[in-house]
Amino acid sequence: MIHSFHIFSVCVIEVRSSVCVIEVRVDWYWRGTCCCVFNAVLFLSQVRLQVQNVDKPLYRGTYHCFQSIVRQESILGLYKGIGSPMMGLTFINAIVFGVQGTVMRQLGRDSPLNQFLAGSAAGTIQCVICCPMELAKTRMQMQGTGEYKSTRKHYKNSLDCLVRIYRKEGVWGINRGMLTTLAREAPAFGFYFLTYDCLTRSLGCEPDDPYMIPKLLLAGGMSGIASWLSTYPVDVIKSRLQADGVGGVLQYNGILDCVQQSYRKEGWRVFTRGLTSTLLRAFPVNAATFATVTLFLMYMRGEGEGVKDCEPAPAMQQPQPQQSSL
Ligand SMILES: NC(=[NH2+])NCCC[C@H](N)C(=O)O
Numbered sequence: 215m216i217h218s219f220h221i222f223s224v225c226v227i228e229v230r231s232s233v234c235v236i237e238v239r240v241d242w243y244w245r246g247t248c249c250c251v252f253n254a255v256l257f258l259s260q261v262r263l264q265v266q267n268v269d270k271p272l273y274r275g276t277y278h279c280f281q282s283i284v285r286q287e288s289i290l291g292l293y294k295g296i297g298s299p300m301m302g303l304t305f306i307n308a309i310v311f312g313v314q315g316t317v318m319r320q321l322g323r324d325s326p327l328n329q330f331l332a333g334s335a336a337g338t339i340q341c342v343i344c345c346p347m348e349l350a351k352t353r354m355q356m357q358g359t360g361e362y363k364s365t366r367k368h369y370k371n372s373l374d375c376l377v378r379i380y381r382k383e384g385v386w387g388i389n390r391g392m393l394t395t396l397a398r399e400a401p402a403f404g405f406y407f408l409t410y411d412c413l414t415r416s417l418g419c420e421p422d423d424p425y426m427i428p429k430l431l432l433a434g435g436m437s438g439i440a441s442w443l444s445t446y447p448v449d450v451i452k453s454r455l456q457a458d459g460v461g462g463v464l465q466y467n468g469i470l471d472c473v474q475q476s477y478r479k480e481g482w483r484v485f486t487r488g489l490t491s492t493l494l495r496a497f498p499v500n501a502a503t504f505a506t507v508t509l510f511l512m513y514m515r516g517e518g519e520g521v522k523d524c525e526p527a528p529a530m531q532q533p534q535p536q537q538s539s540l
Contacts, residue, residue: 256495263488264453295354297372302347329411330404337403345395352456394452406441414529430505438500447485
Protein backbone atom coordinates (compact mmCIF):
# COMPACT_ATOMS: atom_id res chain seq x y z
CA MET A 215 0.00 0.00 0.00
CA ILE A 216 2.83 2.35 0.91
CA HIS A 217 4.60 1.65 -2.42
CA SER A 218 1.52 2.61 -4.43
CA PHE A 219 1.12 5.67 -2.21
CA HIS A 220 4.68 6.65 -3.14
CA ILE A 221 3.87 6.71 -6.87
CA PHE A 222 0.47 8.14 -5.94
CA SER A 223 2.23 11.16 -4.38
CA VAL A 224 4.07 11.96 -7.64
CA CYS A 225 0.75 11.85 -9.45
CA VAL A 226 -1.20 13.81 -6.85
CA ILE A 227 -0.76 17.40 -8.03
CA GLU A 228 -2.62 20.28 -6.38
CA VAL A 229 -4.28 22.07 -9.32
CA ARG A 230 -6.36 25.24 -8.75
CA SER A 231 -7.22 24.16 -5.11
CA SER A 232 -8.70 20.89 -6.37
CA VAL A 233 -6.56 17.77 -6.10
CA CYS A 234 -6.62 15.70 -9.25
CA VAL A 235 -5.42 12.17 -9.46
CA ILE A 236 -4.72 10.13 -12.55
CA GLU A 237 -5.21 6.39 -12.71
CA VAL A 238 -2.04 4.75 -11.34
CA ARG A 239 -1.31 1.80 -13.65
CA VAL A 240 -0.25 -1.47 -11.93
CA ASP A 241 3.26 -1.44 -13.43
CA TRP A 242 3.90 1.91 -11.77
CA TYR A 243 3.37 0.04 -8.48
CA TRP A 244 6.55 -1.96 -9.09
CA ARG A 245 8.45 1.09 -10.40
CA GLY A 246 7.49 2.81 -7.13
CA THR A 247 8.74 -0.15 -5.13
CA CYS A 248 12.08 -0.25 -6.97
CA CYS A 249 12.37 3.51 -6.67
CA CYS A 250 11.77 3.40 -2.90
CA VAL A 251 14.12 0.45 -2.33
CA PHE A 252 16.83 2.02 -4.56
CA ASN A 253 16.29 5.25 -2.65
CA ALA A 254 16.65 3.63 0.77
CA VAL A 255 19.66 1.45 -0.06
CA LEU A 256 21.73 4.39 -1.37
CA PHE A 257 20.45 6.64 1.43
CA LEU A 258 21.86 4.01 3.85
CA SER A 259 25.41 4.10 2.48
CA GLN A 260 25.25 7.92 2.30
CA VAL A 261 24.46 8.21 6.03
CA ARG A 262 26.86 5.45 7.15
CA LEU A 263 29.76 7.13 5.27
CA GLN A 264 28.80 10.60 6.53
CA VAL A 265 28.58 9.62 10.19
CA GLN A 266 31.28 6.91 10.64
CA ASN A 267 34.10 7.58 13.13
CA VAL A 268 37.20 8.55 11.13
CA ASP A 269 39.48 7.14 13.91
CA LYS A 270 37.91 3.68 13.46
CA PRO A 271 36.38 3.83 9.94
CA LEU A 272 34.15 0.84 9.09
CA TYR A 273 33.90 1.61 5.37
CA ARG A 274 36.44 2.66 2.71
CA GLY A 275 33.85 3.85 0.19
CA THR A 276 30.39 3.27 -1.31
CA TYR A 277 30.98 -0.24 -2.72
CA HIS A 278 32.90 -1.41 0.40
CA CYS A 279 30.02 -0.06 2.49
CA PHE A 280 27.51 -2.21 0.57
CA GLN A 281 29.77 -5.28 0.82
CA SER A 282 30.30 -4.85 4.58
CA ILE A 283 26.59 -4.32 5.30
CA VAL A 284 25.57 -7.45 3.34
CA ARG A 285 28.33 -9.50 5.00
CA GLN A 286 27.74 -8.30 8.58
CA GLU A 287 23.98 -7.52 8.59
CA SER A 288 22.70 -9.75 5.71
CA ILE A 289 20.97 -8.40 2.60
CA LEU A 290 18.16 -7.13 4.85
CA GLY A 291 20.66 -4.79 6.48
CA LEU A 292 20.58 -2.73 3.26
CA TYR A 293 16.96 -1.83 3.95
CA LYS A 294 17.52 -0.42 7.46
CA GLY A 295 15.58 2.81 7.88
CA ILE A 296 13.42 2.19 4.78
CA GLY A 297 10.20 2.65 6.77
CA SER A 298 10.31 6.42 7.28
CA PRO A 299 11.15 7.42 3.65
CA MET A 300 8.42 5.02 2.45
CA MET A 301 5.92 6.86 4.64
CA GLY A 302 7.33 10.39 4.36
CA LEU A 303 8.15 10.63 0.63
CA THR A 304 4.46 10.17 -0.20
CA PHE A 305 3.56 13.45 1.45
CA ILE A 306 6.83 15.27 0.74
CA ASN A 307 6.50 14.95 -3.06
CA ALA A 308 2.82 15.94 -2.92
CA ILE A 309 3.69 19.03 -0.81
CA VAL A 310 6.71 19.99 -2.92
CA PHE A 311 5.00 19.99 -6.33
CA GLY A 312 1.75 21.36 -4.94
CA VAL A 313 3.41 24.28 -3.11
CA GLN A 314 5.78 25.04 -6.00
CA GLY A 315 2.87 25.23 -8.45
CA THR A 316 0.76 27.35 -6.11
CA VAL A 317 3.59 29.81 -5.38
CA MET A 318 4.39 30.11 -9.11
CA ARG A 319 0.77 31.02 -9.77
CA GLN A 320 0.84 33.57 -6.95
CA LEU A 321 4.10 35.10 -8.24
CA GLY A 322 2.49 35.42 -11.69
CA ARG A 323 5.55 35.72 -13.96
CA ASP A 324 7.49 32.57 -14.95
CA SER A 325 11.10 33.79 -14.46
CA PRO A 326 14.27 32.04 -13.21
CA LEU A 327 14.12 34.03 -9.94
CA ASN A 328 10.48 33.03 -9.38
CA GLN A 329 11.32 29.39 -10.15
CA PHE A 330 14.05 29.56 -7.46
CA LEU A 331 11.76 31.32 -4.95
CA ALA A 332 8.85 28.91 -5.52
CA GLY A 333 11.20 25.93 -5.14
CA SER A 334 12.69 27.38 -1.93
CA ALA A 335 9.21 27.89 -0.50
CA ALA A 336 8.34 24.26 -1.27
CA GLY A 337 11.63 23.05 0.20
CA THR A 338 11.05 25.05 3.37
CA ILE A 339 7.49 23.83 3.98
CA GLN A 340 8.26 20.14 3.35
CA CYS A 341 10.89 20.27 6.14
CA VAL A 342 8.01 19.80 8.60
CA ILE A 343 7.88 16.18 7.42
CA CYS A 344 11.43 15.79 6.04
CA CYS A 345 13.24 16.54 9.33
CA PRO A 346 11.49 13.96 11.58
CA MET A 347 11.51 11.47 8.68
CA GLU A 348 15.29 11.78 8.23
CA LEU A 349 15.88 11.74 12.00
CA ALA A 350 14.14 8.35 12.25
CA LYS A 351 15.87 7.10 9.07
CA THR A 352 19.33 8.17 10.29
CA ARG A 353 18.88 6.61 13.74
CA MET A 354 17.55 3.35 12.34
CA GLN A 355 20.46 3.22 9.89
CA MET A 356 23.09 3.92 12.55
CA GLN A 357 21.91 1.74 15.45
CA GLY A 358 23.85 -1.49 15.90
CA THR A 359 26.92 -0.32 13.90
CA GLY A 360 30.45 0.63 15.03
CA GLU A 361 30.40 2.41 18.39
CA TYR A 362 26.59 2.17 18.24
CA LYS A 363 26.73 -1.69 18.44
CA SER A 364 25.26 -1.65 21.96
CA THR A 365 22.07 -0.08 20.57
CA ARG A 366 21.39 -3.06 18.28
CA LYS A 367 17.71 -3.39 19.26
CA HIS A 368 17.08 0.09 20.75
CA TYR A 369 14.42 1.04 18.18
CA LYS A 370 12.03 -1.59 16.76
CA ASN A 371 11.15 0.50 13.67
CA SER A 372 10.97 4.12 12.40
CA LEU A 373 7.66 4.85 14.15
CA ASP A 374 8.91 3.37 17.45
CA CYS A 375 12.03 5.54 17.06
CA LEU A 376 9.98 8.76 16.74
CA VAL A 377 7.61 7.77 19.58
CA ARG A 378 10.56 7.04 21.95
CA ILE A 379 12.30 10.30 21.03
CA TYR A 380 9.03 12.24 21.53
CA ARG A 381 8.40 10.64 24.94
CA LYS A 382 11.97 11.38 26.07
CA GLU A 383 12.64 14.77 24.39
CA GLY A 384 9.23 16.10 23.30
CA VAL A 385 8.58 18.12 20.11
CA TRP A 386 12.13 19.55 20.17
CA GLY A 387 13.49 16.02 20.16
CA ILE A 388 11.69 14.87 16.99
CA ASN A 389 12.74 18.10 15.27
CA ARG A 390 16.43 17.65 16.05
CA GLY A 391 18.40 18.89 13.04
CA MET A 392 15.58 21.18 11.83
CA LEU A 393 17.85 24.22 11.38
CA THR A 394 20.35 22.30 9.25
CA THR A 395 17.49 20.64 7.35
CA LEU A 396 16.06 24.08 6.52
CA ALA A 397 19.55 25.37 5.61
CA ARG A 398 19.93 22.40 3.26
CA GLU A 399 16.45 22.17 1.72
CA ALA A 400 15.46 25.81 1.10
CA PRO A 401 18.35 26.59 -1.32
CA ALA A 402 18.52 23.00 -2.62
CA PHE A 403 14.91 22.98 -3.81
CA GLY A 404 15.39 26.45 -5.29
CA PHE A 405 18.25 25.11 -7.43
CA TYR A 406 16.20 21.92 -8.04
CA PHE A 407 13.40 23.74 -9.86
CA LEU A 408 15.59 26.47 -11.36
CA THR A 409 17.92 23.90 -12.95
CA TYR A 410 15.00 21.88 -14.29
CA ASP A 411 13.32 24.96 -15.78
CA CYS A 412 16.52 26.15 -17.47
CA LEU A 413 17.43 22.69 -18.84
CA THR A 414 13.93 21.89 -20.19
CA ARG A 415 13.85 25.28 -21.93
CA SER A 416 17.36 24.95 -23.40
CA LEU A 417 16.80 21.30 -24.47
CA GLY A 418 13.45 22.28 -26.03
CA CYS A 419 11.17 19.70 -24.37
CA GLU A 420 8.15 20.10 -26.68
CA PRO A 421 5.23 17.62 -26.70
CA ASP A 422 5.79 16.82 -30.40
CA ASP A 423 9.53 16.21 -29.90
CA PRO A 424 10.33 12.46 -30.42
CA TYR A 425 13.14 12.83 -27.86
CA MET A 426 11.01 14.66 -25.28
CA ILE A 427 11.04 11.89 -22.66
CA PRO A 428 14.82 11.28 -22.73
CA LYS A 429 15.29 15.06 -22.48
CA LEU A 430 12.91 15.25 -19.48
CA LEU A 431 14.78 12.38 -17.79
CA LEU A 432 18.15 14.08 -18.41
CA ALA A 433 16.89 17.45 -17.13
CA GLY A 434 15.31 15.84 -14.04
CA GLY A 435 18.39 13.80 -13.19
CA MET A 436 20.74 16.77 -13.58
CA SER A 437 18.40 18.89 -11.43
CA GLY A 438 18.61 16.30 -8.64
CA ILE A 439 22.42 16.29 -8.87
CA ALA A 440 22.62 20.11 -8.94
CA SER A 441 20.35 20.39 -5.90
CA TRP A 442 22.37 17.90 -3.82
CA LEU A 443 25.72 19.45 -4.84
CA SER A 444 24.46 22.94 -3.90
CA THR A 445 24.15 22.21 -0.16
CA TYR A 446 25.86 18.85 0.40
CA PRO A 447 28.20 19.98 3.22
CA VAL A 448 25.11 21.04 5.20
CA ASP A 449 23.69 17.53 4.70
CA VAL A 450 26.81 15.96 6.28
CA ILE A 451 26.44 18.17 9.37
CA LYS A 452 22.70 17.47 9.56
CA SER A 453 23.29 13.69 9.45
CA ARG A 454 25.93 13.93 12.19
CA LEU A 455 23.68 16.00 14.43
CA GLN A 456 20.72 13.64 13.90
CA ALA A 457 22.86 10.56 14.61
CA ASP A 458 24.45 12.19 17.67
CA GLY A 459 23.43 10.39 20.84
CA VAL A 460 22.43 7.07 19.20
CA GLY A 461 25.10 5.32 21.29
CA GLY A 462 23.94 7.27 24.37
CA VAL A 463 26.88 9.75 24.34
CA LEU A 464 26.31 13.25 22.87
CA GLN A 465 29.41 14.28 20.88
CA TYR A 466 28.40 17.76 19.65
CA ASN A 467 27.24 20.96 21.39
CA GLY A 468 25.37 22.32 18.39
CA ILE A 469 25.92 23.09 14.69
CA LEU A 470 29.08 25.20 15.00
CA ASP A 471 30.73 22.68 17.34
CA CYS A 472 29.86 19.87 14.89
CA VAL A 473 31.38 21.81 11.97
CA GLN A 474 34.54 22.67 13.98
CA GLN A 475 35.06 19.13 15.30
CA SER A 476 34.44 17.54 11.90
CA TYR A 477 36.79 19.92 10.05
CA ARG A 478 39.48 19.73 12.75
CA LYS A 479 39.50 15.90 12.75
CA GLU A 480 39.03 15.19 9.04
CA GLY A 481 39.74 18.36 7.03
CA TRP A 482 37.55 19.69 4.18
CA ARG A 483 37.02 16.16 2.77
CA VAL A 484 34.59 15.46 5.60
CA PHE A 485 32.05 17.61 3.73
CA THR A 486 32.10 15.19 0.77
CA ARG A 487 31.57 11.97 2.77
CA GLY A 488 28.90 9.80 1.08
CA LEU A 489 28.66 12.12 -1.97
CA THR A 490 29.12 9.28 -4.51
CA SER A 491 26.14 7.26 -3.29
CA THR A 492 24.10 10.47 -3.00
CA LEU A 493 24.71 11.36 -6.65
CA LEU A 494 24.22 7.74 -7.79
CA ARG A 495 20.77 7.92 -6.18
CA ALA A 496 19.91 11.54 -7.10
CA PHE A 497 20.02 11.12 -10.90
CA PRO A 498 17.59 8.21 -11.49
CA VAL A 499 15.21 9.10 -8.65
CA ASN A 500 14.77 12.72 -9.76
CA ALA A 501 14.79 11.84 -13.47
CA ALA A 502 11.79 9.58 -12.83
CA THR A 503 10.09 12.08 -10.48
CA PHE A 504 10.34 15.14 -12.75
CA ALA A 505 9.50 13.23 -15.95
CA THR A 506 6.38 11.72 -14.33
CA VAL A 507 5.15 15.06 -12.97
CA THR A 508 5.87 16.92 -16.23
CA LEU A 509 4.12 14.34 -18.43
CA PHE A 510 1.16 14.46 -16.03
CA LEU A 511 0.99 18.27 -16.19
CA MET A 512 1.24 18.17 -20.02
CA TYR A 513 -1.64 15.69 -19.99
CA MET A 514 -3.64 18.06 -17.79
CA ARG A 515 -2.87 21.01 -20.11
CA GLY A 516 -4.16 18.94 -23.01
CA GLU A 517 -0.72 18.68 -24.64
CA GLY A 518 -0.83 14.88 -24.70
CA GLU A 519 -1.26 12.55 -27.67
CA GLY A 520 -3.24 13.93 -30.62
CA VAL A 521 -3.52 17.46 -29.25
CA LYS A 522 -1.24 19.46 -31.57
CA ASP A 523 -2.80 22.90 -31.82
CA CYS A 524 -2.07 24.01 -28.24
CA GLU A 525 0.79 26.41 -27.49
CA PRO A 526 3.68 24.46 -25.79
CA ALA A 527 4.21 25.76 -22.26
CA PRO A 528 7.17 25.59 -19.85
CA ALA A 529 7.54 22.03 -18.56
CA MET A 530 6.26 22.69 -15.04
CA GLN A 531 3.54 25.20 -15.94
CA GLN A 532 0.25 24.40 -14.20
CA PRO A 533 -2.86 23.93 -16.42
CA GLN A 534 -5.44 26.72 -16.54
CA PRO A 535 -8.63 26.20 -14.42
CA GLN A 536 -10.88 25.20 -17.35
CA GLN A 537 -8.33 22.44 -18.31
CA SER A 538 -8.29 20.69 -14.92
CA SER A 539 -11.12 18.31 -15.68
CA LEU A 540 -10.48 15.56 -13.08
N1 LIG B 1 18.29 18.09 -0.50
C1 LIG B 1 17.93 18.18 -1.80
N2 LIG B 1 18.86 18.11 -2.73
N3 LIG B 1 16.62 18.30 -2.11
C2 LIG B 1 16.18 18.38 -3.53
C3 LIG B 1 16.00 17.01 -4.10
C4 LIG B 1 14.97 16.23 -3.33
C5 LIG B 1 14.63 14.86 -3.92
N4 LIG B 1 13.36 14.38 -3.38
C6 LIG B 1 15.75 13.82 -3.60
O1 LIG B 1 15.64 13.16 -2.61
O2 LIG B 1 16.73 13.72 -4.34
